[in-house]
Amino acid sequence: MLSKKNLQLNENGDLHHLLAIEGLPKRIIERILDTAESFVGINEREVKVVPLLRGKSIFNIFFENSTRTRTTFEIAAKRLSADVVSLDVARSSTNKGETILDTIANLTAMHADMFVVRHAESGAPYLIAQHAAPHVHVVNAGDGRHEHPTQGLLDVFTIRKYKKDFTRLTVAIVGDVLHSRVARSQIHALTTLGVPEVRVIGPRTLLPADLERLGVRVFTSLEEGLKGVDVVTMLRLQNERMTGALLPSASEYFSRYGLTPQKLALAKPDCIVLHPGPMNRGVEIDSAVADGKQSVILPQVTYGIAVRMAVMAILSGSTR
Amino acid sequence: MKIAIRKGRVIDAASNFDAQVDVFIAASKIVAIGEQPDDWHSNRDINADGCIVAPGLVDLAVHVKRGTLATELAAAAAGGVTSMVCSPDTDPVLDEPGLVDMLRLRAQSFHGTHLYPLGALTKSLAGVQLAEISKLAQAGCVGFSQADRAVLDTQVLLRAMQYAATFDYSVWLQPEDLHLAKNGVAHEGEVASRLGLEGIPSSAEIIALATHIELARVTGVHLHICRLSTAEGVALVRAAKSSGLKITADVAINHLHLIDLDIGNFDSNFRLSPPLRSSRDRDALRAGVIDGTIDAIVSDHTPRQDDAKQVPFGEAAPGATGLETLLSLTLRFAESARLPLNDALGRITYHAAQAAGLHAGRLAVDAVADICVFDPGAYRLINKAGFRSAGKNSPFLGYELPGVVRATVTAGHVAYEAAA
Numbered sequence A: 001m002l003s004k005k006n007l008q009l010n011e012n013g014d015l016h017h018l019l020a021i022e023g024l025p026k027r028i029i030e031r032i033l034d035t036a037e038s039f040v041g042i043n044e045r046e047v048k049v050v051p052l053l054r055g056k057s058i059f060n061i062f063f064e065n066s067t068r069t070r071t072t073f074e075i076a077a078k079r080l081s082a083d084v085v086s087l088d089v090a091r092s093s094t095n096k097g098e099t100i101l102d103t104i105a106n107l108t109a110m111h112a113d114m115f116v117v118r119h120a121e122s123g124a125p126y127l128i129a130q131h132a133a134p135h136v137h138v139v140n141a142g143d144g145r146h147e148h149p150t151q152g153l154l155d156v157f158t159i160r161k162y163k164k165d166f167t168r169l170t171v172a173i174v175g176d177v178l179h180s181r182v183a184r185s186q187i188h189a190l191t192t193l194g195v196p197e198v199r200v201i202g203p204r205t206l207l208p209a210d211l212e213r214l215g216v217r218v219f220t221s222l223e224e225g226l227k228g229v230d231v232v233t234m235l236r237l238q239n240e241r242m243t244g245a246l247l248p249s250a251s252e253y254f255s256r257y258g259l260t261p262q263k264l265a266l267a268k269p270d271c272i273v274l275h276p277g278p279m280n281r282g283v284e285i286d287s288a289v290a291d292g293k294q295s296v297i298l299p300q301v302t303y304g305i306a307v308r309m310a311v312m313a314i315l316s317g318s319t320r
Numbered sequence B: 001m002k003i004a005i006r007k008g009r010v011i012d013a014a015s016n017f018d019a020q021v022d023v024f025i026a027a028s029k030i031v032a033i034g035e036q037p038d039d040w041h042s043n044r045d046i047n048a049d050g051c052i053v054a055p056g057l058v059d060l061a062v063h064v065k066r067g068t069l070a071t072e073l074a075a076a077a078a079g080g081v082t083s084m085v086c087s088p089d090t091d092p093v094l095d096e097p098g099l100v101d102m103l104r105l106r107a108q109s110f111h112g113t114h115l116y117p118l119g120a121l122t123k124s125l126a127g128v129q130l131a132e133i134s135k136l137a138q139a140g141c142v143g144f145s146q147a148d149r150a151v152l153d154t155q156v157l158l159r160a161m162q163y164a165a166t167f168d169y170s171v172w173l174q175p176e177d178l179h180l181a182k183n184g185v186a187h188e189g190e191v192a193s194r195l196g197l198e199g200i201p202s203s204a205e206i207i208a209l210a211t212h213i214e215l216a217r218v219t220g221v222h223l224h225i226c227r228l229s230t231a232e233g234v235a236l237v238r239a240a241k242s243s244g245l246k247i248t249a250d251v252a253i254n255h256l257h258l259i260d261l262d263i264g265n266f267d268s269n270f271r272l273s274p275p276l277r278s279s280r281d282r283d284a285l286r287a288g289v290i291d292g293t294i295d296a297i298v299s300d301h302t303p304r305q306d307d308a309k310q311v312p313f314g315e316a317a318p319g320a321t322g323l324e325t326l327l328s329l330t331l332r333f334a335e336s337a338r339l340p341l342n343d344a345l346g347r348i349t350y351h352a353a354q355a356a357g358l359h360a361g362r363l364a365v366d367a368v369a370d371i372c373v374f375d376p377g378a379y380r381l382i383n384k385a386g387f388r389s390a391g392k393n394s395p396f397l398g399y400e401l402p403g404v405v406r407a408t409v410t411a412g413h414v415a416y417e418a419a420a
Helices: A025-046 A067-081 A100-109 A124-131 A149-163 A179-191 A222-226 A250-257 A296-317 B069-078 B097-108 B134-138 B154-166 B190-195 B202-217 B231-240 B255-256 B281-288 B326-338 B341-347 B352-357
Strands: A057-062 A083-087 A112-119 A139-142 A170-174 A197-201 A215-219 A231-234 A272-274 B004-005 B011-013 B018-022 B023-026 B031-035 B044-046 B052-055 B055-064 B079-087 B114-117 B170-173 B220-226 B247-252 B297-300 B371-381 B400-410 B414-417
Touching: A025 A067, A025 A149, A025 A179, A025 A296, A057 A067, A057 A100, A057 B326, A067 A083, A067 A112, A067 A139, A083 B004, A100 A112, A100 A124, A112 A124, A112 A296, A112 B220, A112 B247, A124 A139, A124 B097, A139 A149, A139 A296, A149 A179, A149 A231, A149 A272, A149 A296, A170 A179, A170 A222, A179 A197, A179 B190, A215 A222, A231 B202, A272 A296, B004 B400, B011 B341, B044 B400, B044 B414, B052 B341, B055 B069, B055 B247, B055 B297, B055 B326, B055 B352, B069 B079, B069 B097, B069 B190, B069 B400, B079 B255, B079 B400, B097 B114, B134 B414, B154 B170, B154 B190, B154 B202, B202 B231, B231 B281, B247 B255, B247 B281, B247 B352, B255 B281, B255 B297, B255 B326, B297 B326, B297 B352, B326 B341, B326 B371, B326 B400, B341 B352
Parallel strands: A057 A083, A057 A112, A112 A139, A170 A197, A170 A231, A197 A215, A231 A272, B004 B044, B011 B052, B055 B079, B079 B114, B170 B220, B220 B247, B247 B297
Antiparallel strands: B004 B023, B011 B018, B023 B031, B052 B371, B371 B400, B400 B414
């Protein structure tokens, strides 16, 4: 049945859509990372443009607002010489009753070659990929709590830059895993690349059921979980999590799970700190850590462009 | 109208009858099984050679919408269903006798499948004020239900069950704690965690069910438990039944076959209420059917328009079309669970009718002639084009399933006959 097959790959096993890290073969992840490596150089040149996607039309369709992610996709597409249109659908057509599939059909009629999709519902990019014309590629730019594959890729790209060998690392992911698509993508990327120990740290209210089945070790104590880690990713804690019964307050959360220099000292001395942004300083991360020597948060943003360029370049080379 | 159904294998779960004999129908009743009555002249002869002749199916869970009654009754007949119990969550809600009269009259005008409405237990199903259930019963309601809407106020539920027990009416409840199920779209577990879907924990069913069972004990009401989905739920029902409570239960056929893993890549045809759960739950539900803890297998027929399903999983309307696959899926279940055909058919005929207090689901002399003739050895491909129902939303699209209905007789009329 259609819905059961691996939608992401074409008959030759090449990447046709990027919907999730889960299920991606290691060779494809490594190819993306290697390709991104070559684009890092371009981004440091004075003329930052290559003609790889000249004549291609890329539509950024954001059913959920996100200035930052949309901007990095725009820059990536422009540096590949594609024509880019960004639609803030959250405020336009769907509010007039148009369905996702109608929106997609209309944009396909404008000869789109690629859709970059962000949606508040998990799985929305799958629906689009299942109904897209065969030549159209779909990139998931974040779907609900499910995945944010380009973020996961830029995270592992950053880790590779600093740590080289994945097979000797211990990586900790801290915070609101329940609501985090970043965490899911990063977990799958790390386990696929052979990281022997991925730890997840958080209070039980923010950890999804049966999390261990994703191949991670679960800790509820930040101090225990940080011991001896090479990499720590702090997840953003959204303010609305305080209104329900998930957590009592931001300050109590910070006291237990906020990353301070003292707590970071429990990790290896050369441990690097990642954060997908935007940060809530004083909620999940202390400014002294965010701006400190071990922080690689700004390099993540820079590498994010190279990784998105690599994804777009590889996808546009695939046919179905 | 005199009909003879000849050469079929007649199976009747109620009497444990299983033999190749002819069935004779006159004036809407079965007049003879086996020996042809004296001076018999058929108006119609149905050749059932190679087929099973069973009581018409009794489906305890059908959702109908106004305006689709014609297609859904046609779907029922094509599925071999001759009696269906309809949920009160119609639009408007079945909380007034006039609405029940209208629905029944309209259904009767089609001379097809018998429609037995459930009335709303509370006004507008809001769970606040009792509906006029005595008047609703006089209008033809066979029980009272909240559909899939829980009563938040347990005192209201207690009063409703006390009041229903006063008149020996049955109360039909789908156990789901509203708070624990809030925003949930899939079984809480590994699959929902991977897919990033909000979970509905098993405890949502277990807690509500424990409440319902205790209230049934206190009030003595006949409680019919709708759509069990968890292993723990089956165990609770088993214990409650063995302690002598007046409790019956059903399960949707979908949940005897499918689990949360089948959601695959967010396939919204698998968005059901209650949600598809783990393989452990499915195994327990199957065991519950086999040992009789679960009285009835139902279709939970919920036709949906395409645009209610061609949206992201979490936004999709729950439910699947089911009238036309209930028989085939029950046969497939019987085969894989090695359940004797007679027992399996009993769950969609006699035992289902007994649970609902209906005089149906029997193939016996003097019984109303509601009969399903089907070929158990024939297979068919499930596809959208094949459905008569307005809803084409089935998790079984693309499946090849056993059992093809050749003819459906309802109250002595041929309501459906397959093209030769």
